[in-house]
Amino acid sequence: MPLFSVFMKGRGTHFNFHLWLALQFVLIAFTFGIGVENQSVRCIAAEKRALLDFKKGLADYDNLLASWTSEDEECCKWKGVGCNHTTGHVLMLDLRPRFNYDDYDRSTSWMPLSGEIGSSLLELKQLNHLDLSFNGFQKIPEFMGSLTELTYLNLSSNSLTGFIPQQLGNLSRLLYLDLSNPYQMMSDNLEWVSRLSSLKLLKFGSTNFTKATNWLQVIRSHPTLSILHFEECDFPEVDPSSLSKTNSSNSLSVLHLTSFSLRPSAFPLLLSISSKLVELDFSYNDILSWIPDSFDNTPYLERINFWQNNLQGGIPKSLGNLCSLKELNLGNNKLSGALTVAVKHLSGCAKDSLEILTLGINRFNGSLPSFQPFSSLRELDVEYNRLSGHFQDNFGNFSKLKVLNFDGNRFTGPFPDLSRLSSLRKLSLRRNRLEGPLPVRIGNMSQLVLLDVSSNSLHGVISEAHLFNLTKLRLLFISFNALSFNLSSDWIPLFQLDYIDMSSCELGPKFPSWLRKQTNFSHLDISHSNISDTIPAWFWNLPSKLMFLNLSSNKFGGSVPNLPLKFDYNPSIYLSWNLFSGPIPTFLSNSTVLDLSNNMFSGALSFLCMKEESRLNYLDLSNNLFSGRIPDCWSKNWRLSVINLENNNLSGVIPTSLGSVEPLESLRLRNTSLYGEIPNSLQNCTELKLLDVGENKLTGGIPSWIGERLQSLIVLRLRSNEFHGDLPSTICQQQFLQVLDLSLNNISGTIPSCLNNLTAMAHLGSSDITIQYAFDQVDADYRGDSNSDIHISANFDDHLLVIWKGVEQEYGKTLGLLKVIDLSCNKLSGEIPKEIASLRGLISLNLSTNMLKGSITGVIGQLIALESLDLSANHLSGEIPQSLSRLSFLSVLDLSNNNLSGKIPSGTQLQSFNATSYSENPGLCGAPLRKCPGDETPNPPNTGSMESDEESFEPLWFFTGMTAGFLIGFWGIFGSLLVNRSWRHRYFHMVKKSADWIRLTVALNMAKLHRILRLRG
Template identity: 40%
Template structure:
């Protein structure tokens, strides 16, 4: 981390007197350290110390220059002011970001002084413009970057003292070559720019004073590396998310830049063979080069390891996550004595951590998540340095063994051990460790009691979900008063949580206690000491009355109080208090009754009100709702209001009293995956627009009063895996096109209708079929012999089939892994009805195969 007085923080803001410097020195250090600390706490991986320090320095630069703009005794140079106005005229400013840039003859200082304009910084002594930051601004309300379009005008050349230029996040025609003539430029940031012309400005090679160049995620085409050799002062180079597959030799050229400190080439499609050329000796390497990020480039072990270890002695940060590294982790990493950060996340590595890693006395961060490491955890810990390590990420491997005493890592701040195969119980007692901030042990097989965690006085996030832990959780809550996030769902915790147990948790923002044997006894007048963002209490006993303490929670985005024993109406204050941040609302599996008012709230919410006693007409829902699950209630009336909810990907209105025609507006739904309208009172025909649902995988209209034929347009739903139209009054012949167009069907259920004719032989093309139910129709003729050859219906002992399904993501929560959806089909066999149930769990829809039951029934009746 940069320290007080670091030369890296010397900013080009002009000459200042000693009183200015002395007065602001404490502000400088406090602001920079505060920014660094915030970044440190929110990062998990993918950013090195140098990256974080540089971002903090840039943020500090803005605040530092803003302060001195108020201390200046001179106004901006007139030539620079006029140049900025010319530059503005070439831009389209739809959002009024440059309203402070005014061409006025007024004598007011604010209007005429361009140094006070947005994004402009000046030299304190001369009034010349030295920094210009016109990067796009993120709008939380609009969820987009607010920026400019137009041309980058040559009037920039008149800013003769310009050292810092940031035009990131905008849309321009091109990056002009004249930028290469800004001879004093030290920092150039042109990231995330949409370009009409992707031509790369080779004249950048003339910027011999340039220290920072960021072109990441900008739509330029770079076909050579010649331009790089002229950037002799370059320290930081970021070309991430640019296709460099045609730029042979760029990597070797970059690593030879004499001043280079940091190189980021994330997701650049680097060519495996030519990027790492061993024919050109690695000579004249910069002795300052310390940070290398080659993540997401499909690089193999044989390609990168020899090249990397040939010059890695100077490196402090190596990030090669999301590549195709395989085999065991080389011992050679342990020989890079200066190493501070090593990120090998999401590769195909196996085995364990080499013993040589214990020699990395300066190692701060080790990221190995998403691999196939299968080492015993206690022996793995023995191979790590215990004094320096601050972040250890082993999430998503196959590590085994019991939990060792990780408090021996005296500097450890973040420990991720989730989604492994750890078992056994916790150590009897942990040593005191005040540095630990995050502990993730979710998705293992850890059993026994939760230990005393009072020694981890700084613990902010604790994740224990989906283990085998038991005992009284409430007794442990009071000892971790700094906790912000607690995930303890799907264990065997028991007991009652009262107001006293959570009285000290004033910082809590994330609470998930679902699927335990817990009860919450919180008085009706209790005012919570916290404001929660995520409230997940499914299957906890909250009492028969709707929890009144929720009235104090004004900022939640996720609320799940399903199956909580509530037998009450939802009070009006609850519906009225729902804010625009709500992303997930689940009140299902209670006995809530009454009428639901129109709900115009939320931000792409997922709404589940299923399995209650709600009545009345279907309310209006937010137009950007992404999932609407209200099955098993007593809603009645028309569903025409659905036509406004065009962002839905799941609709379940089953088992209600909804009536009228099914609306003919399905051409508006381009994201729908699941449609369940079964067991209602719908009449009329199936609308033709249903064929517009090209991504739908499940569709059920069973048990209504539908008439007419199956529409031909349904053949366009080529991704269907379940189609259930049983128990209606549909007529006509079973269409031939079902077998030809719906080849992915696993379940086809058409019983108890008025179909006639013969069974089409095209059904033999349904090679994936597992249930075919045509019973109780007027079908005649013989059964096609080819039906006996169905693999899905014949093979005994076949594992459960899996229907892939991209579940709705709940951003900023850990609840995505518990996305669950139940869909049922009924199988008729000679008067007997059996249930065929499918469960959507962890982003997959699992079909419990009925093949054996079907065969047994068939054999018993033949």
């Protein structure tokens, strides 16, 4: 990283405003005649001794000072020492380690030089440049205030703590002072800064200024300070009245206040700190405020960065009046309102100068406004807002626009034709709702480097015309659309892609042959692409820069060749859900993530032992045909977070060396024919969240250390083994446990009454829907222009087979919602502890097929979330508790094969179950079983009176007689008409005459009524 370069966090934008300051120091160096390493003048003996004494107080871990020896008289040639060509005096001491500062991680403990900064430096009477940055020094000595010739002092990125000595205020010639550090320093006041009368640049980092009540006055009144950086510092509240007698600064042009909680009251005060401000950076703070409409007081502002705060409201009009404004970053806030209004407020004279506009990750809504007035715009970022409507070409004939990012909005309609933006290098419209085909004219955008249209609703065909002229394209993201490729088998692309992301597109059924000419990619994802083919041999000659490869969920067959491939990084490789067979090639062991699950790979797992040390974080080899023993070399794979070997043809014991994988969070060895005991070494894996060794032949007792040591467990599944002995009470110490499945074993003894200590089951709901693991994997920063790598976090959701409502089901995305206890098919005895009823979040409880006795606890109704309850095949007795009828979510119930008695409690819930839920309980009665004694409808009382008996049967005789009369009368008439033809004719003739008479009577009466009404009218 160049010494004076400032990196604008969050968006990768460099502010090079103060390059002029770097040039000043270069001129100073030449003015004083500094010579380094190759000068012929001999250094002064006293200063040489001073340097050697200084070295004695240091621990030099990287031999940075190896050239500093007493035998070498030419100390001006020592590494990091610069002298005056004429006098031989040491003028410069630069002991920065030489490495890539862009990749430096201040959180690491790496430090080339450490120890005390010795006072022997005072012998260097003309020392004017001292740089001890990026080392491990812990204290700033007070004597540094006596190095009065210093013009440059850099102690940044050390391990400095304690108070900053106020003696530094004696350095009146100092131009540059950098005290930015990762550790907490303190300063009671900043008065000593006022005495640095020549100071141009000042940097503080991780410093506590909470007692420096006058900090803002000092800054405003400093006569020469031009550049000021505060990072991760703490300040007290500012009293505005204390500034009434202090004029704003006449020299401050660059102000960076980042990564600390800035009080809203100080926000407007800092905006008016200087009328000469050119650059303002308040990023990564917690400013909960509106943006003040006071930028008319800072007319020279060129760059404003308010990235990642809590700014609310809209954009003030005064921002649009900044005629020199070039960069405006308001991203990652809570700004709201119509985007058309916000853009209108920026349409003052700022529209002619603005080059970079970042409004992403806010709450702007409405349609896409016109950006045509912003003729100087080079980069426009409005990602992840709430914009809607059709995405239209509202950009005019922009000749300078290079970056256009509208990710994560709600745009609909067809994909726009933006081919007129001839200079565009990055076009990103992912995660919208665009539909229809991709315009063919996108192939005319010859300057495109990045094209991201992933996660839309695009459909249609991509032909060679779409890609013909994209010669500079390096990053292509079209995944999660319904696009298909129609490219000839001999088509040769004119681009070399670094990122190829085409997941869920239609690429098959043949393997895409045009990939043969893509020899430089770092990221390739063609998963879910409907390819059913053997991968050609040329493909496996993978680039050395590979970081990510995903071929999963296709129908690839054949074997993966064992090639001597070496990678610059440790890639993430996903080949799951295919038809691959044969052994695993050794080059795959170089991965960070390796997912080969659901294939037909076979052979031994010896490839895991090939490397001296592995960088694997995630290993999934489940559902294959691997055989043999699990190798006992896991100490070489000590970084692993997830191991899944389930459903293979493995055998043998669980290897002891698994206990050396201390970061392990998920271990799945289900259905692998393992035998023996669980090794005690696994108690070292204290980060385990999921342990599944079910469906094996494991023996021995359940170790007590599972409860004592593995206290992060969420899932413990030991189902279908040969475990015996008592259930250890230490299991109750699992406060995060949500799934406990010990079924189908030989566990005896009683159920511990302390189960109410399983606190995760005692609460309703869940804090996490799924069980997720996060760890770093290498990937490229595809938004940048460089190929520099970064570490990004990969998240994986775990899954589990659970017997749920009598059926084995797999849970993944909702696994974290399950709260299950299954102790069925064991030899448990004693009573069901009433404490189990306090597990109010429990969804499924299965204690069936044991030897439990006693009654069902009367407070079982407290399990209000219970959906499945199975207590069948035990020796339970007594009545079913009334509280059980209150479980409104209960959909599966089995109480059969017990000695329960009495009446089933009434209530729609319990009566809705099938009779088999209660069968084989001889003393049990009530719906849906037989009626209980005394439930029959009682007979009316017998008075002994014949009259009363006749009255009581009167309704029966009445309805009987009425029915008989109806049948005799109906068939007597209707039957006669059917038999006697003459009667039938007379009957219908009579009906016809009656109908005619009725019609005539009605007609006459209606005529008479009309006449009366007419006369009255």
